[in-house]
Amino acid sequence: MTKTFTQPLVIGVTGLNAIDSPGPGIGVIRALREGLGAGVRIIGLAYESLEPGIYLHQVVDKTYQIPYPAAGTTALTDRLQYIHQQERLDIIIPNFDAELYNFIKISAQLQLMGIRTFLPTHEQLEMRDKVNLSQFGKQHNLHVPADQLIYKADELDKAAENLNYPLVVKGKYYEAQVVQTPEQAKNAFYQLSAKWGTPVIVQQFIKGTEINIAGLGDGKGQAISIIPMRKLYITDKGKAWAGITIEDEALLDLARRFTQATHWKGGFEVEIMRDQENRLFIMEVNPRFPAWIYLTAGAGQNQPATLVKMALGETFEPFTQYQAGKMFIRYAWDHITDVSEFQQLSAFGEL
Structure with a gap:
């Protein structure tokens, strides 16, 4: 130290x-x-x-x-x-x-x-990558929407035939658009491939409630901190502008299973869609803290400060309590x- x-x-x-x-x-x-x-x-x-x-x-x-x-x-x-x-x-x-x-x-x-x-390995990074997420879900018995990797616009028709509209078209690194028609799908493909490169991911649309989980893994299979948040207000770019911490053992268990399967080291965010049958679909796993990470401090599990202490050699047992009902509301000035x-x-x- x-x-x-x-x-x-x-x-x-x-x-x-x-x-x-x-x-x-x-x-x-x-x-x-x-x-x-x-x-x-x-x-x-x-x-x-x-x-x-x-x-x-x-x-x-x-x-x-x-x-x-x-x-x-x-x-x-x-x-x-x-x-x-x-x-x-x-x-x-x-x-x-x-x-x-x-x-x-x-x-x-x-x-x-x-x-x-205090970072994951390249192997861990690849494991949860958007292009590999569907296979990861199958391997670990986790619900992940069906998807298809697209390198050319003329491949969209085949993807739509397999997955049906509406579809979610995702950039390799960031951004996603929900599309209803072939024309919208092509526009989304051109925009996202120009910005982030290929492949572009075309994913099955899941209707439900959006939930995000901020987590911190110790690199040995344990989730030291898990804070679930339900989105209350979503921007046109799909970003949470307001959210509230929620208490739900199924969400905590899912985050623990992800951390155990990957031995994740560092911060992560799991984006979840809870469908009408109460199934939890993993839409994405982001390999770093989310923009709303300050909410973890407000809820009693300060993940960035804990990461620093772990990077300096301190060890922690998993946090067991946090405050549900803590809200964040983003603003601009x-x-x-x-x-x-x-x-x-x-x-x-x-x-």
């Missing part, structure tokens, strides 16, 4: 895009500040100069730009070495699906530098800053 909790912990956090489809970074940081107190210094790691979290100085102490995942691991390692020289990072918490492959690949190098992570801050970040890559 490089530092104790009596000294400032320096934690790098990505996902500062607090927009209408927010990244998890700001929620993670709020939970860290609440759970770790004054002894924490937050270093924002941003990809774009207009990520709002960069300019929220009461949230983020300093921000550095890092290269996009497509730049590869060498570029990322070089940049993190520079940041580490300036800040003496203790821990990095990545919060985007697309960046995890690189961070996992360099985690051993980061460890040698004195920077800890205009933050005023000066163009000089934007110019400084754009020119020098740090603010």
